Structure formats: structure tokens, C-alpha cells
Amino acid sequence: MIQLNDIKKMLYEQGYITDDAVAMSLYLSLQLQKPLLVEGPAGVGKTEIAKVMAKALQTDLIRLQCYEGLDATHALYEWNYQRQLLHLKMVEHNDQSVDDKEKTIFSDAFLMKRPLLQAITHDTKPVLLIDEIDRSDEEFESFLLEVLSDWQITIPEIGTIKATNIPQVILTGNRTRELSEALRRRCLYLYIDYPEFEKEWMIVKSKVPAIDSKLGEQICLFMQQLRQMQLEKTPGVAETLDWALALTGLHIDHLDKNIIEQTLGVVLKDWRDTRHVQMSLSELMEKTGIVSKIG
DSSP states (O other): OOOHHHHHHHHHHHHHOOOOOHHHHHHHHHHHHHOOEEETTTTSSSSHHHHHHHHTTTOOEEEOOOOOOOHHHSSSSEEHHHHHHHHHHHHHTTSOOOHHHHHHHSSSEEEEEEEHHHHHHHSSSOOEEETTTTGGGGHHHHHHHHHHHEEEEETTTTTTEEEEOOOOOEEEEOOOOOOOOOHHHSSSEEOOOOOOOHHHHHHHHHOOOOOHHHHHHHHHHHHHHHHTOOOOOOHHHHHHHHHHHHHHTTTTOOHHHHHHHHHHHHHHOOOOHHHHHHTTHHHHHHHHHHHHHHO
């Protein structure tokens, strides 16, 4: 049986810099066999939790990407109509009865399994990532709640399919809309915020080991200051890592005004944010200590 310290060790071995709250939430989710709802700003590593857990548990990751208009058909299954029609064309002159032909085309051979059905029928216990659940409609959320409660799916042409192994479920959300109380009660909850400087610097060192120490510290300090500003799209850890990789690839060993201005597009993804930061760049550099360090 997996222990709490095992979770921390597994995450660390997969290069995921975590803290006690994240490790405890994952441990309890495993022990109680309950879905874990992870919320927080974009780019702080919510989706990465599911990917790392799948690797740590040595199982498959099955991902359902949510979007507006997502319905049960796209999440559960579809029939391969083209293949069914082709098969019927091939056997139209044989001696099979109509019932036999119907049973043949409505079988696993013609069933296209979507993420939820894949997770339920998986040979081993997979990690099911339901990404950005808040982007889906309330109707789909209600349907999903039923699936998570019963762990079975009814296909009219086949019958009811029960889960062979209950998946380890991780849902993520960016709070673009409020989720129902029913779904929240069904899940354990974890909120991941932007990391403090020390944690972000550890993440950068782990993911970009070739980075110059001075540059890495300056990047993390600069990002901490950026997140204090009123921006349209606040950069997350993903942007920090992109910037660290880009500057390391350019063989940069420290930040200066020109480098920051030329590479802001790696970090900021809105023209208003870019203009705002350009106008405040001298002040930002002073707050992060870059001016005093490089003159």
C-alpha cells in the first residue's frame, strides 16, 4: 500500500517540485478512491500533476479535454458508421439474418471508445485527467457527476458496462465559471497558487539544469514582481520555464534591459501587458535588484 512519503518520493523522482499540501491531497485521493479537483491560475502545474502521477504509478494517462459544447457522445463513445456501412455492404448477400448482422455491427469491433469509456474499460487502474472542467457546460457536468458516482455506462445497443478498474481521477479548473456544489462535494479539493520565489527557483533548476544560477535567480525574482502587477494574463510557471529555456539557449548569463525587452513575448501574451511592463521596466528591474547587480 502506498504511503504518504511514497507519494512525495514518486513526485520528486519524476521531477515535480511539490509541497506537503499537494502530496497529502494526492495520497488521500488514492486512499479514499475519490476524484481530486485541482484549481488555480493557468500555468501553475495543475495538468502536470496528472501526468506525473501516471508516470509515478506506472500506468496510462487518459485525458479528456473539456470545452464549451462538449457532450456525452464525444466523452463516452461513438459508432464507426463508415466502417459499419462498409461491413453491411460486404455481407449484404450472405445468409446471415438481419438480427445477426445487427449484432455484428453493434459490437466492440465498431465501437470507438472516447476517454471516459477508455478509462472504465482499461485493463489496469489508469489516471483519468478531466482537464479544464469549468469550460464545459452545466449539462455535461451533471452527466459527468453521474458517471463518477456509478462508474458504469449504458450503451443501448450493447448494455451496461461497469468499470473493471476505478480510475484515479484528477479534474482541473481555472475558475472560468463556478462549478456545482454537487461536483465539489464529490471531490477532494486542492488549490495551487503561484509559487513563492524559493519553490519557483527549485522548479527552474530541476527543469532547466543547464541554466546559469545568476540568470535563474533573476528570472524568478522578475516573475515574482510581474505577478504583483495588474495584468490581463498573469504569467505562470510554464512561462517562467519557457523564458529560462529560451535565455539558456541564447547563452545568456544575466538579465539586462535589452534582453528583457527583446524576449518579453516569451512571458507575456497580451499587447496591453507588454506595453504596461515596458513602461514600468526600469522600476521592475530596480525592485528585482538587476540594476544594482549589473549596473
